[in-house]
Amino acid sequence: MIWEAVIQPFADFGFMRRALLGCIAVSLGATPVGVFLMLRRMSLTGDAMAHAILPGAAVGFLVAGLSLGAMTIGGLIAGMAVALLSGLVTRVTALREDASLAAFYLISLALGVLIVSTRGSNVDLMHVLFGTVLALNDAALILLCSIASISVLILAVLFRPLVLECADPQFLRSVSRLSAVTHFTFLSLVVLNLVGGFHALGTLMAVGIMILPAAAARFWANSIGGLIFVAIAVAFLSSLSGLLLSYHYSLPSGPAIILVAGIVYAVSLVLGPAGGLIAQVLPRRPLQN
Amino acid sequence: MTSALAFKDLTLGYDRLPAVQQLRADIAEGSLTAIVGPNGAGKSTLLKGVTGALAPLQGKVDLGSLERDDIAYLPQQSDIDRSFPLSVVDLVAMGLWREIGPFGWLGKKQRARVDAAIASVGLTGLESRPIGSLSGGQMQRALFARLLLQDAHLVLLDEPFTAIDARTMADLIEVVRSWHKEGRTVLAVLHDAETVRAHFPETLMLARELVAHGPTEQVMTAENQFRARQMCEACAGPPHVCGRDAA
Numbered sequence: 001m002i003w004e005a006v007i008q009p010f011a012d013f014g015f016m017r018r019a020l021l022g023c024i025a026v027s028l029g030a031t032p033v034g035v036f037l038m039l040r041r042m043s044l045t046g047d048a049m050a051h052a053i054l055p056g057a058a059v060g061f062l063v064a065g066l067s068l069g070a071m072t073i074g075g076l077i078a079g080m081a082v083a084l085l086s087g088l089v090t091r092v093t094a095l096r097e098d099a100s101l102a103a104f105y106l107i108s109l110a111l112g113v114l115i116v117s118t119r120g121s122n123v124d125l126m127h128v129l130f131g132t133v134l135a136l137n138d139a140a141l142i143l144l145c146s147i148a149s150i151s152v153l154i155l156a157v158l159f160r161p162l163v164l165e166c167a168d169p170q171f172l173r174s175v176s177r178l179s180a181v182t183h184f185t186f187l188s189l190v191v192l193n194l195v196g197g198f199h200a201l202g203t204l205m206a207v208g209i210m211i212l213p214a215a216a217a218r219f220w221a222n223s224i225g226g227l228i229f230v231a232i233a234v235a236f237l238s239s240l241s242g243l244l245l246s247y248h249y250s251l252p253s254g255p256a257i258i259l260v261a262g263i264v265y266a267v268s269l270v271l272g273p274a275g276g277l278i279a280q281v282l283p284r285r286p287l288q289n
Numbered sequence: 290m291t292s293a294l295a296f297k298d299l300t301l302g303y304d305r306l307p308a309v310q311q312l313r314a315d316i317a318e319g320s321l322t323a324i325v326g327p328n329g330a331g332k333s334t335l336l337k338g339v340t341g342a343l344a345p346l347q348g349k350v351d352l353g354s355l356e357r358d359d360i361a362y363l364p365q366q367s368d369i370d371r372s373f374p375l376s377v378v379d380l381v382a383m384g385l386w387r388e389i390g391p392f393g394w395l396g397k398k399q400r401a402r403v404d405a406a407i408a409s410v411g412l413t414g415l416e417s418r419p420i421g422s423l424s425g426g427q428m429q430r431a432l433f434a435r436l437l438l439q440d441a442h443l444v445l446l447d448e449p450f451t452a453i454d455a456r457t458m459a460d461l462i463e464v465v466r467s468w469h470k471e472g473r474t475v476l477a478v479l480h481d482a483e484t485v486r487a488h489f490p491e492t493l494m495l496a497r498e499l500v501a502h503g504p505t506e507q508v509m510t511a512e513n514q515f516r517a518r519q520m521c522e523a524c525a526g527p528p529h530v531c532g533r534d535a536a
Contacts, residue, residue, distance in 0.1 A: 039373060161391045164383060167373040174340055174362050175386045175439075222419060223374050 027235030029148035055112015219272020384438025
């Protein structure tokens with residue numbers, strides 16, 4: 001029974017195994033990045049960046065067709081340009097980060113739509129929007145795994161400055177010059193993971209696997225390590241269940257994965273011991289020092 | 290007496306509107322100085338000028354042989370995110386940055402010093418508490434423990450005793466006095482005249498411009514305080530005349 005429902009789809013079909021591997025890679029790379037996005041109160045930045053990437057990928061598609069390389073490079077360029085320019089505007093002028101980011105991603109999005117419409121639209125662009133996790137080829141898998149490895153490595157190296165930059169940026173600026181470097185490296189990781197994620201889940205769904213597991217983890221863990229661990233576990237679980245649901249009930253896989261993550265989030269919101277609804281309502285014994 | 294830092298015709302401000310004007314003063318090495326003045330006198334702005342967070346519009350802050358990481362700064366409203374999942378130990382251990390940097394290991398020796406700093410501000414037993422659960426006074430104690438570990442030659446404090454209980458204030462003043470005994474230079478923005486008279490030998494009175502600087506009993510006179518208020522009121526007109534409130 002369990003064999004048929006859970007194992008057999010992966011045992012029988014190569015595309016399911018590839019999809020699972022792709023999702024695991026995305027979960028490993030994007031989810032810890034999402035945890036830091038959440039801790040920096042930048043969850044919506046992920047969404048803005050995803051919009052910023054879309055036109056870049058679309059331009060890549062128009063220039064070279066459905067090519068992994070062109071679309072990845074296009075997305076990276078558009079994403080990095082928006083991240084750098086909005087960061088620069090924030091640091092140099094009086095405009096705050098949310099407003100400058102919003103300005104740049106809207107410009108980028110409008111530009112992208114304009115370019116696409118003048119060159120004639122194509123249904124294959126649905127690939128960019130909603131991803132093709134069930135049709136990942138070798139090159140795409142290698143790209144996803146490389147991005148995950150790079151992310152984990154950079155996060156490990158950057159861990160301490162990043163925690164300080166999130167918790168007390170003023171202090172980091174007073175003791176070291178790493179603040180700006182940390183900030184931009186982190187934004188690059190966001191872009192990199194979104195670009196990787198769009199091959200599997202589509203640009204908009206890729207933000208989901210970044211933010212939803214992190215938001216769910218907030219209700220279970222009280223330390224940064226704990227948050228990352230729980231978030232990755234939630235992302236794995238959502239990927240596996242989402243893929244199986246889409247297999248058994250012929251649902252589109254990207255939305256199925258994100259919706260499972262959404263359900264886990266909703267359950268955490270209610271049941272989570274760290275500030276969940278029930279924990280807030282129930283009287284608790286005061287902490288002993 | 291050598292000076293730890295010197296303000297040389299220093300003008301600081303925001304958007305080219307001066308908040309501190311033409312300040313000329315020497316802060317002696319090892320001195321314990323209170324910076325006082327009415328609201329909007331430029332006291333906090335002055336500390337930001339010393340940390341380098343704010344570039345001078347004119348003149349300069351001469352730090353002599355001091356490097357950027359010889360300076361420890363406790364801002365008035367620290368922008369620490371209190372909901373961030375950090376424990377007291379994590380927060381205090383940040384003070385070791387100069388020693389272990391971004392990649393160094395927090396060894397047994399360092400850990401012992403973190404515990405000692407926590408003990409000297411009276412937070413022993415709360416090491417593993419999340420910072421979100423601390424009271425205002427406890428949080429200020431933890432921030433002082435972090436300052437202790439920074440082991441800085443120059444310590445800048447901006448309204449460090451505002452909104453904390455008397456007991457905490459007394460304990461933290463002891464910490465400040467111990468810095469003074471160790472020969473560190475301490476500059477503290479304060480608004481309570483009693484505290485200044487009781488614990489701070491030197492005072493610098495500011496009202497955008499320098500009002501007086503020297504031994505506290507000579508600076509904290511009724512006449513000077515009256516003059517400072519008048520100078521600030523004269524400046525408190527439309528913002529394009531004298532700059533916005535920058536305290």
